[in-house]
Amino acid sequence: MSMFAEIFKRDPGGNSMLGILGVLAILVPILNLAVPESSPLHMSTYTVTLLGKYLTYALLALAVDLIWGYCGILSLGHGAFFALGGYAMGMYLMRQIGDRGVYGNPELPDFMVFLNWQELPWYWYGFDQFWFALIMVFLVPGVLAYVFGWLAFRSRVTGVYLSIITQALTYALMLAFFRNEMGFGGNNGLTDFKDILGFSLQQDGTRIGLFLASALALAASYFLCRAIVNSKLGRVVVAVRDAEDRARFIGYRVENYKLWLFVVSAMLAGLAGALYVPQVGIINPSEFSPLNSIELVIWVAIGGRGTLYGAVAGAFLVNYAKTWFTGVLPEFWLFALGALFVVVTLYLPKGLAGLLARRREAMA
Amino acid sequence: MKALDRTREVMRRDRVWDFMIPRATRNQLDTSKGPILYVENVTVSFDGFKALNDLTLYINDGELRCIIGANGAGKTTMMDVITGKTTPDEGSVFFGQTIDLLRMSEPEIAEIGIGRKFQKPTVFEFHSVYDNLELAMRADKLVWPTLLARLTGEQRDRIDEVLNIIGLTEERYRRAGLLSHGQKQWLEIGMLLMQDPRLLLVDEPVAGMTPQETERTAELLTSLAGRHSVVVVEHDMEFVRSIARTVTVLHQGSVLAEGSMDDVQNNPDVIEVYLGE
Numbered sequence: 001m002s003m004f005a006e007i008f009k010r011d012p013g014g015n016s017m018l019g020i021l022g023v024l025a026i027l028v029p030i031l032n033l034a035v036p037e038s039s040p041l042h043m044s045t046y047t048v049t050l051l052g053k054y055l056t057y058a059l060l061a062l063a064v065d066l067i068w069g070y071c072g073i074l075s076l077g078h079g080a081f082f083a084l085g086g087y088a089m090g091m092y093l094m095r096q097i098g099d100r101g102v103y104g105n106p107e108l109p110d111f112m113v114f115l116n117w118q119e120l121p122w123y124w125y126g127f128d129q130f131w132f133a134l135i136m137v138f139l140v141p142g143v144l145a146y147v148f149g150w151l152a153f154r155s156r157v158t159g160v161y162l163s164i165i166t167q168a169l170t171y172a173l174m175l176a177f178f179r180n181e182m183g184f185g186g187n188n189g190l191t192d193f194k195d196i197l198g199f200s201l202q203q204d205g206t207r208i209g210l211f212l213a214s215a216l217a218l219a220a221s222y223f224l225c226r227a228i229v230n231s232k233l234g235r236v237v238v239a240v241r242d243a244e245d246r247a248r249f250i251g252y253r254v255e256n257y258k259l260w261l262f263v264v265s266a267m268l269a270g271l272a273g274a275l276y277v278p279q280v281g282i283i284n285p286s287e288f289s290p291l292n293s294i295e296l297v298i299w300v301a302i303g304g305r306g307t308l309y310g311a312v313a314g315a316f317l318v319n320y321a322k323t324w325f326t327g328v329l330p331e332f333w334l335f336a337l338g339a340l341f342v343v344v345t346l347y348l349p350k351g352l353a354g355l356l357a358r359r360r361e362a363m364a
Numbered sequence: 365m366k367a368l369d370r371t372r373e374v375m376r377r378d379r380v381w382d383f384m385i386p387r388a389t390r391n392q393l394d395t396s397k398g399p400i401l402y403v404e405n406v407t408v409s410f411d412g413f414k415a416l417n418d419l420t421l422y423i424n425d426g427e428l429r430c431i432i433g434a435n436g437a438g439k440t441t442m443m444d445v446i447t448g449k450t451t452p453d454e455g456s457v458f459f460g461q462t463i464d465l466l467r468m469s470e471p472e473i474a475e476i477g478i479g480r481k482f483q484k485p486t487v488f489e490f491h492s493v494y495d496n497l498e499l500a501m502r503a504d505k506l507v508w509p510t511l512l513a514r515l516t517g518e519q520r521d522r523i524d525e526v527l528n529i530i531g532l533t534e535e536r537y538r539r540a541g542l543l544s545h546g547q548k549q550w551l552e553i554g555m556l557l558m559q560d561p562r563l564l565l566v567d568e569p570v571a572g573m574t575p576q577e578t579e580r581t582a583e584l585l586t587s588l589a590g591r592h593s594v595v596v597v598e599h600d601m602e603f604v605r606s607i608a609r610t611v612t613v614l615h616q617g618s619v620l621a622e623g624s625m626d627d628v629q630n631n632p633d634v635i636e637v638y639l640g641e
Contacts, residue, residue, distance in 0.1 A: 232498070233511040239488040239499055246486040249447060250500045250559055251474035253507075260507045 085270025189284025304351025
């Protein structure tokens with residue numbers, strides 16, 4: 001119990017973030033399900049899904065902030081872990097379609113029938129079970145992060161070089177997943193999902209359920225990250241960020257710490273991807289695109305790295321702006337994003353969270 | 365030639381193979397013959413330049429040794445070799461009779477009891493003074509135990525004790541980045557003490573300190589000798605004179621002279637190198 005007390009203490013930003021999340025979790029289902037559609041207060045299912053999507057983005061930003069903000073590892077390939085988690089969930093959803101596909105094959109997903117495949121590839125086994133898919137959501141990104149991190153951190157690859165190879169990683173995966181022979185649906189990816197755990201994805205109730213699951217996952221991950229950051233390990237990790245040699249010479253095996261945190265972060269990103277896919281209804285290789293990974297680093301930079309709630313806020317704000325911009329002035333979105341990044345780097349090096357903290361200090 | 369040496373090393377009849385020594389005793393420090401550190405015939409070259417040239421040096425257990433030498437004499441490289449940062453081309457480095465330091469990584473070397481202070485004060489600037497000491501404390505430094513670690517009363521007492529020794533009790537909750545230069549130097553020495561090492565390597569501890577601070581540092585280091593072995597690298601002759609019993613002069617990567625401060629200062633080789641022109 002004392003651990004929870006410790007987590008809540010001295011974290012006003014995080015507490016307000018969790019408060020807003022709690023209010024959303026109560027208000028959104030009521031506004032969507034209980035308020036009649038004719039009322040101006042009614043929230044459309046489209047909005048619910050949009051908010052749910054933002055929540056998964058926020059979770060992804062949290063994962064990036066954990067390693068970038070606290071350990072100084074700038075991963076420009078976190079979109080890969082997100083997409084892998086998404087694919088694991090997508091494979092489960094594909095198998096749930098059963099014989100309701102266009103070709104009516106009870107065993108094979110449509111794209112395999114289309115490619116004239118006779119049987120299910122071995123790596124699709126088990127994905128008809130939800131528990132199996134759920135394990136894979138964590139395991140696949142985790143194992144990739146472990147292997148990649150083990151190689152990179154042991155050879156003491158740091159800084160911009162590490163960022164570049166993470167970009168290469170996600171780009172290589174994108175190219176691989178584009179290939180039909182990989183057995184993940186090629187450039188179309190996985191789509192046309194019907195239901196999850198027996199609930200139809202078209203139902204408003206299921207959408208609300210997914211929204212709540214995303215909110216819950218975000219809150220739980222926030223607690224996890226907060227607990228990690230507040231522990232002695234969290235302090236070691238910040239020490240590694242600020243003076244890696246010093247940490248090594250007082251006896252910390254720096255590469256193991258980086259690896260541990262990198263794997264945890266990749267798993268959180270995988271979870272985010274798994275919640276994202278049923279809400280948007282599709283996963284395809286473009287999720288691996290290097291641009292996505294760069295964009296999500298910008299969310300964290302704008303929100304304020306090194307403050308977990310800042311990453312969440314940044315993800316919400318930038319994505320809301322993106323939705324708005326791409327509706328109103330679609331050609332200008334990338335310019336606006338670039339401008340935002342430049343302004344934040346020049347004038348708000350600690351992001352919006354840093355701005356708030358400065359305000360608070362000025363008031364006190 | 366190297367292969368032959370290696371074969372000879374494997375076939376040595378005066379000791380068993382490393383993997384046959386029980387884990388518990390493998391890293392036990394044996395100083396029964398006197399010296400705690402054996403640096404023998406060590407050569408390090410960077411692109412042909414010999415930073416260390418056939419350096420041989422012994423440090424006795426409990427000794428306070430000063431090492432002086434001009435810039436580029438190889439003082440920092442020597443520390444890098446001992447702490448595992450640089451692997452020498454030739455030579456051997458042993459901690460006590462049995463522990464071969466050349467086979468170990470930096471954290472392993474730190475764990476068996478060698479602490480190092482950098483030339484430029486290096487502390488964790490974002491953390492408080494207290495947290496800096498906590499992190500440096502001798503403890504299980506693997507990932508999972510660190511995640512679950514909580515400070516015990518005994519450990520708190522130890523931190524308080526060290527805070528007292530380095531005179532930073534008042535500043536305990538201050539961010540290390542906000543300390544003065546001298547205070548950072550002390551904090552770093554305090555972090556070494558928290559590690560409870562047998563051998564301390566201290567690189568230029570009084571650089572940039574006021575005379576009063578220098579004096580206090582001298583007291584601090586002299587008080588450490590005996591319980592710990594201390595190797596101090598320093599430029600400040602006044603300071604070296606105030607603490608040193610034995611002085612080693614390095615020149616172009618090897619030992620030029622060794623002895624008491626007076627001996628060394630009257631040594632014709634040293635005079636030639638230092639005052640030659």
